[in-house]
Amino acid sequence: MGSILVTGIAELVTNDPALGVGRLGIVRDAAIVVEVGAASASAEGPGTRDGMPDGGPASVGRVAWVGLIAAAPPADRVIDVGGRAVVPSFVDSHTHLAFAGDRAPEFAARMAGESYDGGGIASTVAATRGASAEALRARLAALVAEAHAQGTGTIEVKSGYGLTVADEVRLLRLSREVTGETTFLGAHVVPPEYAGRADDYVDLVTGAMLIECAPHARWIDVFCEPGSPHAFDGDQARAVLVAGRRAGLGLRLHAGQLGPGPGVRLGVELGAAAVDHCTHLTVADIDALTGSTTVATLLPGVEFSTRSPYPDARALLDAGVRVALATDCNPGTSFTSSMPLCIALAVREMHMTPAEALWAATAGGALALRRDDVGYLGVGAHADLTVLEAPSHEHLAYRPGVPLARSMALPPVADGARRRPR
Ligand SMILES: N=CN[C@@H](CCC(=O)O)C(=O)O
Ligand SMILES: [Zn+2]
Numbered sequence: 001m002g003s004i005l006v007t008g009i010a011e012l013v014t015n016d017p018a019l020g021v022g023r024l025g026i027v028r029d030a031a032i033v034v035e036v037g038a039a040s041a042s043a044e045g046p047g048t049r050d051g052m053p054d055g056g057p058a059s060v061g062r063v064a065w066v067g068l069i070a071a072a073p074p075a076d077r078v079i080d081v082g083g084r085a086v087v088p089s090f091v092d093s094h095t096h097l098a099f100a101g102d103r104a105p106e107f108a109a110r111m112a113g114e115s116y117d118g119g120g121i122a123s124t125v126a127a128t129r130g131a132s133a134e135a136l137r138a139r140l141a142a143l144v145a146e147a148h149a150q151g152t153g154t155i156e157v158k159s160g161y162g163l164t165v166a167d168e169v170r171l172l173r174l175s176r177e178v179t180g181e182t183t184f185l186g187a188h189v190v191p192p193e194y195a196g197r198a199d200d201y202v203d204l205v206t207g208a209m210l211i212e213c214a215p216h217a218r219w220i221d222v223f224c225e226p227g228s229p230h231a232f233d234g235d236q237a238r239a240v241l242v243a244g245r246r247a248g249l250g251l252r253l254h255a256g257q258l259g260p261g262p263g264v265r266l267g268v269e270l271g272a273a274a275v276d277h278c279t280h281l282t283v284a285d286i287d288a289l290t291g292s293t294t295v296a297t298l299l300p301g302v303e304f305s306t307r308s309p310y311p312d313a314r315a316l317l318d319a320g321v322r323v324a325l326a327t328d329c330n331p332g333t334s335f336t337s338s339m340p341l342c343i344a345l346a347v348r349e350m351h352m353t354p355a356e357a358l359w360a361a362t363a364g365g366a367l368a369l370r371r372d373d374v375g376y377l378g379v380g381a382h383a384d385l386t387v388l389e390a391p392s393h394e395h396l397a398y399r400p401g402v403p404l405a406r407s408m409a410l411p412p413v414a415d416g417a418r419r420r421p422r
Helices: 104-111 121-129 133-149 165-176 197-216 232-248 263-270 282-289 302-305 313-318 339-350 354-368
Strands: 002-013 026-036 064-070 077-088 089-092 152-155 182-187 219-224 250-255 272-279 295-298 324-325 385-388 406-408
Touching: 026 121, 077 354, 089 354, 104 302, 121 165, 133 152, 133 165, 133 406, 165 182, 182 197, 182 232, 182 339, 197 232, 219 232, 232 250, 232 263, 250 263, 263 272, 263 282, 272 313, 282 313, 295 313, 302 339, 313 324, 313 339, 324 339, 324 354
Parallel strands: 002 077, 089 152, 182 219, 219 250, 250 272, 272 295, 295 324
Antiparallel strands: 002 026, 026 064, 077 385, 385 406
């Protein structure tokens, strides 16, 4: 083991109120010490931690000390970030990165007035089924690297563009190569070969497909949207989630994307880790979420790219609901891997404060994945540091579209003479 002292931090967001000011636990003129393994420290692009896929592309190492520069202990190596802000790396708890092709013409048609109902998913399913494993792996790796370059340290990846037993297993196996946070989404839409036989397809998803997919997944998800001709109603969603739970998977849902429905309350009732989208919420939905352990994950890239009304984040936050932000990176409704964009949209369009939005994109995402080792920078946390080309976190929303955030690559360190900060 060796240690790295990161110094020159104008503003350190720890997300630990015991370490600093406010809910973000802000420490100004801060330093942080990271303990890293001698051979394993640097991680650019897709990678693993300690040889095992963990939450995605982040660095290895653990936070060992946090405090004021003036009180910093010696370390084997010193990195001075020169007056920049450092925040916990983003936790992107909702993506669909395992796919082939794109749907740019569908996006252009929407911008010209067409609406989204999930029907375009079938074209991505066809492209994905026809793609080689090498092509899918390369696309997945490129998207994970793209996210990592913009400050994402932990990433969830769903299947859902295969929709046969073999294709779903293939997507989950490939996703497992880049993250441990994999989600079985066989119940994304009813595939064309099951048109008019949705219940038969649910039998497949909850039967043979689940048996084959569960070993490669941590979570199960379902697109619960009774108003869509392509997705699943409340009874079908319940069947999928109950079967997934029985197979040992954690639960999450796509709910309330296109209209109000039973998904949010179903998720709370079944103890889902997260209900995602929440674009259309009823008072009963918010009441159910309040005081529950289910996180409401908001995906403003979807509203941006489908020109839809944004979710009522203020109603959720003011009711005390735990809120996460994620990209939902996918070729249909949100082809962005940028958590900073989602933060900027949340602040500008959903009336979240910059602090609320950053918390939701880090600690909120960790809660949505039921992780207690990422999304904060206290002692013992993974050393997933994101450096901002700015002196404070407010700049993430204040300077939209500017590439301010980058994941910090920690160099390998051999144990040696301890050095004092310069
Ligand atoms: N709504 C369901 N699934 C994705 C969209 C998938 C697609 O359109 O390809 C979503 O989260 O928005
Ligand atoms: Zn999604």
